[in-house]
Amino acid sequence: MGEILYAVLPLPIPASVYGLILLLLALRLGIVKLEQVKEVGLFLTGIFPLLFVPAAAGVMELWAEMGNMLLPIIIAIVPVTVLVLASAGRTTQALTSRRKNKEAAHD
Structure with a gap:
């Protein structure tokens, strides 16, 4: 849905940000339960430092x-x-x- 909003709306906002906003709204409205996304969230925050390795390598280069x-x-x-x-x-x-x-x- 974030990709659809990115394609439809003329704002300079990345699709991933739209996706995060939609997820926040779904959590706040009770459409998605925290237990449904908690495990994935913990996994992603666990590997978060790895996601910055390419950026750090680019800076060093x-x-x-x-x-x-x-x-x-x-x-x-x-x-x-x-x-x-x-x-x-x-x-x-x-x-x-x-x-x-x-x-x-x-x-």
Whole structure:
């Protein structure tokens, strides 16, 4: 379905992202149960570091060419990393506090 959305919608979003959004919606709506995807999710997170080996090899191969652009790369990477860490932390805090509030309301 992610591939279909990618072909139909004129947005610059990869099909895999559409697929993840659809999976999230299916999980939230109860169409797909967590138990149905938990084993695959655990497997994928277990091999996650392996998925980055080709990217790391590509960086090592192009290291000499990247030397000239090192300062702009660092200027781009550092603020983006801080932004991602801050937004992930804020999102996690919001979701955690929301869950705690719901649990407190149910008790």
